Amino acid sequence: MTTNIRTVTVPDYELLDSIRPLPPGLDVGVWDLRGEPDGVDLDRVHAVVLPYINAGSVLGNLARVPELALVQTQTTGYDGVREAVSSDVAIATASGVHAAATAELALGLMLASLRGIDQAARDQRAGLWRSERRMSLADRRVLLVGVGGIGMEIARRLEPFEVDLTRVGHSARDDANGHIHGSDELVALASSAEVLVVITPLTEATTGLIDAAVLARMPDGALVVNVARGGVVDSAALTAEVVSGRLKCAIDVFDPEPLPANHPLWLAENALVTPHVGGNTSAFEPRIAALLRSQFEAFASGGTPRNLVQLGGFA
Numbered sequence: 001m002t003t004n005i006r007t008v009t010v011p012d013y014e015l016l017d018s019i020r021p022l023p024p025g026l027d028v029g030v031w032d033l034r035g036e037p038d039g040v041d042l043d044r045v046h047a048v049v050l051p052y053i054n055a056g057s058v059l060g061n062l063a064r065v066p067e068l069a070l071v072q073t074q075t076t077g078y079d080g081v082r083e084a085v086s087s088d089v090a091i092a093t094a095s096g097v098h099a100a101a102t103a104e105l106a107l108g109l110m111l112a113s114l115r116g117i118d119q120a121a122r123d124q125r126a127g128l129w130r131s132e133r134r135m136s137l138a139d140r141r142v143l144l145v146g147v148g149g150i151g152m153e154i155a156r157r158l159e160p161f162e163v164d165l166t167r168v169g170h171s172a173r174d175d176a177n178g179h180i181h182g183s184d185e186l187v188a189l190a191s192s193a194e195v196l197v198v199i200t201p202l203t204e205a206t207t208g209l210i211d212a213a214v215l216a217r218m219p220d221g222a223l224v225v226n227v228a229r230g231g232v233v234d235s236a237a238l239t240a241e242v243v244s245g246r247l248k249c250a251i252d253v254f255d256p257e258p259l260p261a262n263h264p265l266w267l268a269e270n271a272l273v274t275p276h277v278g279g280n281t282s283a284f285e286p287r288i289a290a291l292l293r294s295q296f297e298a299f300a301s302g303g304t305p306r307n308l309v310q311l312g313g314f315a
Contacts, residue, residue, distance in 0.1 A: 003069055003070075003090070003312070003313035003314055004046075004302065005026075005046040005047045005069055005070060005299040006025065006026060006027060006046060006299070007026075007027045007028075007029070007040050007044045007045050007046050007047070008026060008027070008028050008029075008045070008046065008047040008048070008049065008296065008299065009028070009029045009030065009031035009037050009040060009045055009047075009048050009049065010028060010029075010030060010031075010049045010292070011030070011031065011032045011033070011049060011050065011051040011052075012030060012032065012051075013030055015049070015288075015289070015292075016028060016030060018285060018286075018288075018289040019289050019292045019293050019296065022296060023296055023297050023299075023300035023301075024300065025300050026296055026299055026300045027039075027040055027044075028040070028296070029045075031045075031048070032051055032058070033048070033050070033051065033055075033058035033059075033061040033062070034058060034061070042064060042065060042066075043066055043067065044067065045065050045067060045068065046067055046068065046069045046070065046299075047068075047069060047070040047071070047072060047299065048062065048065060048068065048070075048071055048072070049072045049074065049292065050071060050072065050073050050074060050081070051074070052074040052075065052284075052288075055073065055074075055075070055080075055081075056079075056080045059080050059081060059083075059084035060084065062084050062085055063084070068085065068089050069088075069089060069090060069312060069313055070089065070090040070091070070092060070305065070312065071084075071085060071089060071090070071091050071092070072092045072093075072094075072292070072295060072305075073091070073092070073093045073094055074094050074097070074288055075093065075094055075098070075279070076093055076094055076095050076096075076097070076098050076099075076102075076148075076149070076150065076201070076279070077093070077201055077202055077228075077229055078091055078093050078201075078309055079201075079202045079203075079229060079231075082309075082310060087310070087312070088312055088313060089310070089312045090305075090308055090310055090311055090312030090313060090314050091308065091309050091310035091312070092295065092305050092306065092307045092308050092309070093307045093309055094288060094291055094307070095148070095149050095306075095307045096149050096287075096291070096307070097279070097284065097287040097288050097291055098150065098278065098279030098284065098287075099149045099150045099152075099153045100153060100283055101278060101279050101280075101281040101283045101284065102150045102153075102154075102199070102227050102278035102279050103150055103153035103154045103156075103157050104157075104281075105227055105252060105274070105277070105278045106154050106157075106197055106199065106225060106227045106278075107154070107157050107158070107161075109225050109227070109250035109251075109252065109272060109274070110137055110195060110197070110223070110225055110250065111137055112250065112272060113223055113225075113248055113249075113250040113272050114134060114135045114136065114137055114140070114195075114223065115134050115135070115136070115137075116132070116134045118272045119269070135194075135221075137161045137163060137195075138161055138162045138163070139162060139163070139164070140163050140164070140194045140195050141163070141164045141166070141192050141193055141194045141195070142158060142163045142164065142165050142166070142193070142194070142195045142196075142197060143166050143168065143189055143190065143193035143195070143196045143197070144158075144165060144166065144167050144168065144197045144199070145168045145183075145186070145196065145197065145198050145199065145200050145209070145210070146168070146169070146197075146198065146199035146200035146201075146228060147167050147168070147169040147175075147180055148199070148200070148201070150199050150227075151167070151199045151200075154197060154199060155167065155177070163195075166181065166189060166193070167179075167180050167181065168180065168181045168182070168183055168185070168186060168189065169181070169182065169183070170182070170183055170205070171183075172185070183205075183206075183209060186209070186210075186214050187213050187214055187217055188217075190214045190215070190217040190218045191217045191218070191219070192219070193218055193219070193222060194219060194221075194222050194223070195222065195223045195225065196210070196214075196218065196222065196223070196224050196225065197225045197227070198210055198224070198225065198226040198227065198228045198232055198233060199227055199228045200228055200232055201228070201229070202228065202229035202231050202232055206232050207231050207232065208231070208232070208233075208234050209232050209233075210224070210226075210232060210233040210234065210238075211234045211237060212234055212237035215234070215237050215238060215241050215247065216241075218241075218247060220246055220247075221246075221247070221248065222247055222248070223247070223248045223249070223250060224238060224241075224242075224247060224248070224249045224250070224251070225249070225250045225251070226249070226251045226252065226253050226254075227251075227252045227253065227278045228253060229253055229255075230251075230253040230254040230255030230256070230257060231255045233251075233255075235254060235255045235256075238251075239263075239264060239265055242265060242268050242270055242271050243264045243265070243268055245270060247270070248270040248271070248272075249265070249270070249271050249272070250271075250272040251265075251271075251272070251273055251274070252274045252275075252276055252277060252278045253276050253278075254273075257276060258275065259273060291306070291307075294306060
């Protein structure tokens, strides 16, 4: 095992072209984790950049890389990666790359659902003009579960909307923006949450964090927005609450994905579903290229790369 990274693979030529020119002393090949890499020998590879889409389906092939020292995701989440490699392998995420775009979508989902924009779009196709009073985002009690980079961006974008914001992290603490509640307070906090926004990573500790008990405590008519990972929310419990008409949801993620055909949320009038597109915008390509250039410079200079969530040999 080595942290002297000199050979790296990226999943496609388009990404490789976007990060040129490459720093001297670094060999970069193309490997989508299927077949054999192009331009480098697999037994010399030290670092692998994962595909952006459906990386989970090829993680098993990381075991084929005998000198693997680091795995770089193109996503903020890294679910499944830690299980696919040993603790000696470092894991770096694309934290920050998707923050602005995902925060945009979170706000968009809140506004669309509260203001009935989704219903208006359906009415337009039917030629219906239905003017009715809807909830505003202003003055809503918003419970934000997740205070990492994207959570911070959502909180920042909520400021001009004049909401009553409560933030929840793994543990209770204070920061420059005030108090952060611990996740052990979720059930109690849910009782006053008119909008619950989920943007915490999917880990063993957060799987099913938003469970039936949390959802049951939310007020009638409250809105659940999930732009994190589907597994953070109990899918069956959420579906039951939404289909009953008691809660609303606006979700970009679900467990499982894609949302199965004939799933009741497809036809639920109080459900708004987008197909996991939170970070997949025009902002992605230039931002992931900028991050990878920085990471590759660190490799070439013997420095420490950014966004390490597992230190491996960089400890």
